Each structure stands twice: as structure tokens, then as C-alpha cells.
Amino acid sequence: PNQEYDNTVSLNSETTLNLFDDLGYNLKKIRAGEKVKPIYITKLPRDLNKLGDTKKKRELFIKIILPLILDENEKITDDRKKLFKILSKDFNTVGERVWLKRRFKEYKIDDQDLSKLKMRMDIVPVSIAIAQAANESGWGTSRFALEGNALFGQWTYGDNGISPEDSDKDHKVLQFQVLKASVRAYKNNLNTHNAYKEFREVRAQMRGDKGKIDGLNLTKYLKNYASIGMKYVEILDSIIVKNSLTDFDNANLLP
Numbered sequence: 001p002n003q004e005y006d007n008t009v010s011l012n013s014e015t016t017l018n019l020f021d022d023l024g025y026n027l028k029k030i031r032a033g034e035k036v037k038p039i040y041i042t043k044l045p046r047d048l049n050k051l052g053d054t055k056k057k058r059e060l061f062i063k064i065i066l067p068l069i070l071d072e073n074e075k076i077t078d079d080r081k082k083l084f085k086i087l088s089k090d091f092n093t094v095g096e097r098v099w100l101k102r103r104f105k106e107y108k109i110d111d112q113d114l115s116k117l118k119m120r121m122d123i124v125p126v127s128i129a130i131a132q133a134a135n136e137s138g139w140g141t142s143r144f145a146l147e148g149n150a151l152f153g154q155w156t157y158g159d160n161g162i163s164p165e166d167s168d169k170d171h172k173v174l175q176f177q178v179l180k181a182s183v184r185a186y187k188n189n190l191n192t193h194n195a196y197k198e199f200r201e202v203r204a205q206m207r208g209d210k211g212k213i214d215g216l217n218l219t220k221y222l223k224n225y226a227s228i229g230m231k232y233v234e235i236l237d238s239i240i241v242k243n244s245l246t247d248f249d250n251a252n253l254l255p
Helices: 013-022 027-031 055-087 094-106 114-120 126-137 143-148 179-192 194-210 219-225 230-242 245-250
Strands: 172-174
Touching (some): 013 055, 027 055, 055 094, 055 179, 114 194, 126 179, 126 219, 126 230, 126 245, 143 172, 179 194, 194 219, 219 230
């Protein structure tokens, strides 16, 4: 592996649990409003399955991915602030114009349409991101999650992927060097792909009306994420409700 990823060792579940305990990282406190420590685990524990289908496993999974999701959301929020600041000025510097050009590219907008950029450059509610990761990766135990750090089961037709067991499938599942890259690709997918246009429109409306985005009222616009459509939405809703994931929609990272 190249130098950059030499720190990506997979800790086992016990070590990870102990690490979080030592750092005072506790979901009860987070639900009550405590800030989340920026702990970025690069790979899932390979023995997560040994914890069985328990609350302990689900909580460990949430603890691992929560900081990753919050960090990506924070990056988007910072970019969003910068965007509106740039747009409020009468004159933009070369640096600002270069920055804008890069954002159009990042958000796959060919026609430099600013209203599109405002709509795409926004967060994915934490509750939705956790629920989709939990569902797509079997709470972090799927082969794709363990071998390819793929939390969201995104498809690819290129070379950089892991083939599903049934070899008659022509798609592969996109793989990543580290978990965080998977979170970034997932957000980019929801923020740019045509299948989630309505999701983005309703999200923008929520932001305009209430100034905040409500996870549970957005899930129905993700019916295109899976071939089972509305059934998929029901699954996401039940994961969110059963695990009280909306508690995390207001969570913030410690600086």
C-alpha cells in the first residue's frame, strides 16, 4: 500500500470500544447535546459480527461513522458559507472565481448555474446517512464494507470495484482506501445524481422555510436509491425510528 494509508490498520471491536471509552465518547451524552470528538477510524473492525445483532454492535457502528459524517457535513457547510459570501460581493477576486469553478466541477454542473450549485451544495442529514450506511453495509459487517470500506453499496462499472457473489451481475461495488472516502462519495452521489433531484429540491425548501433540514421527512425522496422503491423508504424510516437517529441530526463536532 502507498505511504499515505499505512495508518489504516483495522482495530478489533474490543480495542475500538476501549478507545472510545478512554476518550469519553458516549452516545447518551451526544444525544443530550455534547459535541462529538473528531475521531476518524479508517477501517471497520473485522470482527464486528462477533458482537451479534445487538445494541452494542449498532452503537459501535454509529460511533465509528458519526464523526466521519459530521466532518463531511461540516466541510459542505463551510463551503456553503463561502459560496454565499462570494455571491454577496459586487466584485470577485481571481481566487474566488477559481474556487467557484472548482465547486461547479465538484458538483457536476456544466452550465455554471448558480441556483443549481446552491441546491446541490448542502448537507445530508446525519440520521439518513447513518440509516443508509447501516442498511447497505449490514451495520458494518458486509463483505463490501470490510474489504472495500464501502459503507453505502455504491455501484460502479469500472475496474475499481468488488464483484458481487452472483457473477451474472455486471456491476461492481465501488471500493475505497478509507471509510471517509466512502462517506464523501455517497454525499456527492446524493448531491449530484439526477435520481435525487427531488430530494435536493425538498431539502432546499426546508432550508428556506425552517432554516433546518429534517431527516425523517426527506427519506421518501430516496426511493430511487434501491430497486425496491418505497419499501426501501420504509426500511430507512424504521432504522431511524428504532435507533432514535434523529437525535444526531443536531450533533456537532468539537473543533
